[in-house]
Amino acid sequence: MSIKEVIQRRRTIKSFKKETINRDDVMSWLEAASYAPNHRMNEPWEILFLGPETRAKLNHKTDLGGAPIALAVLSKPASKQLERDENVMAVSCFIQNFMLLAEEAGAGVFWSSIGAQPQNRELLGAVDGAEVIGVLGVGYPAEIPALKPRTPIADKVTEMP
Numbered sequence: 001m002s003i004k005e006v007i008q009r010r011r012t013i014k015s016f017k018k019e020t021i022n023r024d025d026v027m028s029w030l031e032a033a034s035y036a037p038n039h040r041m042n043e044p045w046e047i048l049f050l051g052p053e054t055r056a057k058l059n060h061k062t063d064l065g066g067a068p069i070a071l072a073v074l075s076k077p078a079s080k081q082l083e084r085d086e087n088v089m090a091v092s093c094f095i096q097n098f099m100l101l102a103e104e105a106g107a108g109v110f111w112s113s114i115g116a117q118p119q120n121r122e123l124l125g126a127v128d129g130a131e132v133i134g135v136l137g138v139g140y141p142a143e144i145p146a147l148k149p150r151t152p153i154a155d156k157v158t159e160m161p
């Protein structure tokens with residue numbers, strides 16, 4: 001599959017098979033995802049593997065679609081707003097890389113923003129200046145949702161003088 005095909009095929013997966021997913025595979029996708037662009041090479045991603053206790057406390061309404069693996073991806077704390085924003089941007093690139101690698105391997109990811117809730121920030125140990133960029137369910141899809149069409153990109157393009 002070309003990168004273009006992987007990008008266009010990736011869907012947010014909301015229902016997973018019970019089948020486990022090889023932890024080494026997940027680690028290898030995280031490793032490759034870390035080649036994401038990041039300012040000053042600060043590599044601002046922190047990854048938590050969430051066990052059943054933490055996952056139950058997160059109180060997600062579908063328990064991340066029953067994904068066999070749950071991760072939280074946090075951005076490194078920063079005191080200045082620009083650095084904080086750049087950390088969020090870099091970690092978002094990291095997560096997109098991870099999702100594309102999972103897609104290429106026939107797996108799928110549910111990106112939930114539930115970690116941004118104050119009680120979940122605390123649960124996940126997000127200190128001031130850090131953000132929980134995503135709580136991710138990872139596994140093999142039980143259902144693959146239909147593609148959600150995008151606005152033609154020409155409608156988003158403006159020519160500047």
Ligand SMILES: Cc1cc2nc3c(=O)[nH]c(=O)nc-3n(C[C@H](O)[C@H](O)[C@H](O)COP(=O)(O)O)c2cc1C
Binds near residue numbers: 114
């Ligand atoms: C930052 C971010 C947060 C998201 N949070 C949620 C969420 O809390 N719940 C959810 O169902 N989907 C969430 N999504 C997934 C989007 O709903 C999904 O990407 C969008 O509907 C497009 O569908 P697709 O990913 O299948 O192309 C999130 C996506 C991003 C990038």
